[in-house]
Amino acid sequence: MSKKLLGVIDATIKYDDLDGLTAHRSLVAIPIAGRYRMIDFVLSSMVNSGIQSMALFTTYPYSSLLDHLESGKNWNLSRKRDGLFFFPSPHLDVPRAGIGSFTHFAANMDYFKRASQEYSLIANCYTIMNMDFRPALEKHMEKGCDITEIYHNGRPLDMYLVKTSLLIDLVETRSETGYTCMKDVVNGNHSFTRCIYEYPNHAFVINSVESYYAVSMELLKHSVRRDLFLITQPIYTKVKDEPPTRYRKGAVVNNALIANGCILEGTVENSIISRAVKIGKGSVVKNSVIMQKCQIGENCVIDSAILDKDVRIEPGTVLIGSEKHPFVVPKGTVQGALMNCESIIRCK
Known part of the structure; x- marks a missing residue:
């Protein structure tokens, strides 16, 4: 057939x-x-x-x-x-x-x-x-x-x-x-x-x-x-040889999908974390999609956001979107703490 x-x-x-x-x-x-x-x-x-x-x-x-x-x-x-x-x-x-x-x-x-x-x-x-x-x-x-x-x-x-x-x-x-x-x-x-x-x-x-x-x-x-995602009907994808994700002391994860090769030191809730992502100490990532190789510094707050591939978030940055209007950070860009006020206002 x-x-x-x-x-x-x-x-x-x-x-x-x-x-x-x-x-x-x-x-x-x-x-x-x-x-x-x-x-x-x-x-x-x-x-x-x-x-x-x-x-x-x-x-x-x-x-x-x-x-x-x-x-x-x-x-x-x-x-x-x-x-x-x-x-x-x-x-x-x-x-x-x-x-x-x-x-x-x-x-x-x-x-x-x-x-x-x-x-x-x-x-x-x-x-x-x-x-x-x-x-x-x-x-x-x-x-x-x-x-x-x-x-x-x-x-x-x-x-x-x-x-x-x-x-x-x-x-x-x-x-x-x-x-x-x-x-x-x-x-x-x-x-x-x-x-x-x-x-x-x-x-x-x-x-x-x-x-x-x-x-x-x-x-x-x-x-x-x-x-x-069925055992009898798997979803295939490109295979990459990467180490398991490392959950360092202080890391907290609740209801999240975590891919390989990540280093997590902060809190992740209700989020999808792609391959080789780094989340620093004291940072909180909630209700967000973080794509490959993003780097989130220490003491950041990321809520209701989509971070495209290779984004770098500087320490102390706050990005807050909403369910209907997620905050989108374009591929390869840097988001810094000095942009916080403008970012939050734009996403309300």
Whole structure:
């Protein structure tokens, strides 16, 4: 069954509300849950569904994404036949209304025409979920659907099942039909049989800084992690050789996800701490997301904040955001104690 399915991941979509986290990376490469990237969830879902050939369509900037995925070996996709294929387009005019630019597909039509898989799964890159797509394909075939759209809680997830031959036809006739992507097709006037498959488990859409922060806080709940991180369906990611985290005297940790290689001397509550983060003595980090290699000095207070990669917080600094407006510190910047008053006022 799984050998019938071709995986297509659209990593070209951009959201202006995520600009604070995508200035140096694509949306799909945003770190999440301490040690993962957003691409890991849809990619692992496809791998766990038995899909062996996947096309990743992306646009600039994609260096961070390619560095993370490399040859695809961590997902068992570095193989002689099939595997992971990259189709970057630095100057793609991305249709923000829908997933799967037919223009981008047309530029790489050889991939689809050479594929032996009868069906194609077109998926977005901004949904955090752990889905086995095989039951959806079974329903699609059983009902004789032309297009199956995957839903969650009554809302579309911008994921589509379609015959590969039909997808090729839709791409090649786009000039006559006016369809630019799959959403145009499902919303258009046509004779296709459209079906809906309702996904019952957790699925989170990230399309803004606020939704990224909210989903990160949801991941601190045991019930959510139990649904997403399954022994039988693991979420794969890039493996890094790093030492265990060191909890020095005075460190206090409560309800937090802590990745490898950290040095903790302060207090961490209800937060996600990524790899190689340092938190100094007397510092308190609450309700926050701290990305890789951040350094937080002594006697700091970080509350309701997102610190991007390689941020340095000087001793005595206070950064306070809110649940609806988390304080975002851009990648590689320095935040000092002299900015405290301005920072707090701006985040109230």
